Amino acid sequence: MSTAPTGRTGAPSVSVVICVYTEDRWGDILAAVASVRDQSYPALETLLVVDHNPALLRRLAKAYGDDAWDTSQVPEAMEEGAEPHRIRVLANAGRRGLSAGRNTGIAASSGEVVAFLDDDAVAERDWLLHFAEGYADPRVMAVGGRTQPVWASRRRPAWFPEEFDWIVGCTYRGLPPGKVAVRNVLGGNASFRRSALEAVGGFASGIGRDGHRLPLGGEETELCIRLTRALPDAVLLIDDRSVIHHRVPEVRERFRYFGTRAYAEGLSKALVASSVGARAGLESERRYTTRVLPAGVARGVRDALLGRPGGAGRAGAIVAGVFAAAGGYALGSLRARRGGGRFAVAALGPATELPACEGAEV
Template identity: 40%
Template structure:
């Protein structure tokens, strides 16, 4: 007999180009060993896709985004429609392992836990680029070296595999609409949500590595050009996010990552290269340096832009 849990799974989608992957995502949610109370697919301002999803998945709740275009409003539409105690999110290009939902819910026996996230592993369309270091796998939306290897408290998780208490989510008004992934913008709306919920409720987030999903990494996201653009966007996004946070809430995790994790990655790969363990290690060391430069440049551009806007507003 399948167990069940008072949790709704929300899956945002926006394009017919992801139809095949959306079907895989919904199927994986339907085949959880711990069954959700409801599966909700939210279509982002695409009437034709909305009708197609309704016809394809009769046992699934299908909604149209009632908010602004973008992932944040799309997720909010599904979350605020749900009535479950827990709200889980999956992206439409992921596949959840059968124990994903049940394992992700375990930490919530502690009332101090407001949310949790799981391990995200890459599903490369071809092969992983040889120049990609483990520490920078976050650029393709998956878990990276330096994250906990067992259940542990963590500052923030990713919305591709997230569970949150409905009460806490509603208390802060959900994801910040207009701050997220839309067009060429790539702002960390999930990190911002986690920080805002923690600040508002005093609760904490947990990382659950045995709650596993696979995340598609298409060819166009396996290029060095995409990688640099992603790092640049992250630099800009973190500056934008810092401007939204209370003054006493610092981005300590980012600072520790830059000061400790990345220098260790450079040193480890350079050592491996000098010991003859493969020339790709030298490429990975160089990639880390390029990533820091691109993110720093993006942060600088955003800082200058923000200062310019502030000066213009005071004139």
């Protein structure tokens, strides 16, 4: 039986959107859906949005389909009149990429709150409960959580600095602990009020990952900055009790990926800055580069002097990551000035207005 968020009798309904794109993650996708199904605070529905992959769409439709209902909810919840958890399979109705996929999920969802979970992550049992608690305050428009890496090699590479865990989509050293207000939440473990998403038109297209280009990011940063500009009283939170475990494949444990992803992040930040201005787009990054990273280098050098494994590698990786990101930012800024960094914000309408190919119709 679900527990109502502390201090609120009318707990918000939550839709969970999981964007998927490859059959290579089939087992991960099933595990992600199962972790949503097992939440202590039940989701209203899970929407699997398939990014232009007909084979995966058909396979998921067969596995779940539009008539897939989770009947495993406890009897008490059913006696209270709660509908069972519905699993829906949709096709991305927009251009290829994560932003359009998320917008498809938002428009097709029904919950007062829309939560996002990566397709290669599993959520802890109270993930949605702590999200829901955050919305007891009507000023709160977004709540994010903590993402922990699950390394394919079973342990963190000795050279890989925690300050750069964002490289693999995880919470990094330097973020404040506890339940705190932030500039932006991290997209793979986040939730938003539907009204806030509708107010800003959803995620921008032309930024973030699309499955073909460099591993870009930044779409949630850009969205959150637009959100707080449109709603000046909005509060955005991270609650580190809302935990997910994100799988890190072996290829992402390599330094080559580290450098490529850092470079791509620089490109992304340039796109964000061109949209919302450098002051807002880089506010958090300035503190990160002037305080968090120098402290990380100092720790690495100290560990190296004390003979601890990986210290020199971590210090070197931080320096290399900064230079790679700076190079990407410089090139991205140049492209933006020449008009190559434009992207658009799609207006979100009611779910019925956004065509989506659901599983039963495949």
